């Protein structure tokens with residue numbers, strides 16, 4: 708669903724991504740972790756077409772949607788209007804299927820998005836992406852600034868969509884512990900390069916990744 712080959716991205720003379728290889732297959736849930744400035748958002752922005760590669764190849768299969776870092780909602784518009792903006796590529800602009808997945812949004816539908824809590828806004832951002840009925844969804848920093856309980860709820864919704872509807876997910880997270888709990892495979896990006904990749908349980912047993920990102924290891 709996502710193929711990235713030998714991807715190089717530059718901002719002026721600075722190299723943000725340097726030969727990145729990454730795949731997400733149909734129905735997979737894959738994590739992309741790494742510290743601030745590693746190039747995670749640049750990779751997703753390249754998948755969305757916002758950023759152009761200097762060289763290499765990115766390809767997505769089926770419908771691709773992206774929950775951007777920082778949510779990027781229209782604060783003066785209602786929740787429902789924000790949702791409808793996510794349906795620009797599909798004919799069906801009825802948000803009912805999103806209310807089915809994220810029932811809390813239905814009660815908030817007439818509220819101004821800018822007046823919502825951070826967790827509610829993140830839910831709107833996820834719902835807006837789902838309006839495009841994606842086959843593959845990239846979520847950039849779902850957990851940023853949110854309480855653990857709210858993050859758990861949102862992640863649970865994504866896991867359900869992955870398991871029940873086969874939606875592939877690329878979860879871009881600074882919180883590697885969370886990402887490793889729900890994903891089967893992961894890529895570790897540092898300074899624009901993939902420094903480790905593989906099954907999450909194997910990476911968690913590899914001492915370097917566990918020490919750097921999981922505080923020494925994950926619970927069995």
Ligand SMILES: Nc1ncnc2c1ncn2[C@@H]1O[C@H](COP(=O)(O)OP(=O)(O)OP(=O)(O)O)[C@@H](O)[C@H]1O
Nearest residue numbers: 718721723741742743744745746747748749750776
């Ligand atoms: N528009 C831009 N112009 C110049 N440099 C940029 C731009 N966007 C990102 N960078 C630089 O590219 C590198 C990768 O940034 P990116 O935002 O992709 O990393 P990240 O892993 O997503 O980090 P964060 O979690 O802080 O968003 C960083 O060194 C960053 O300063």
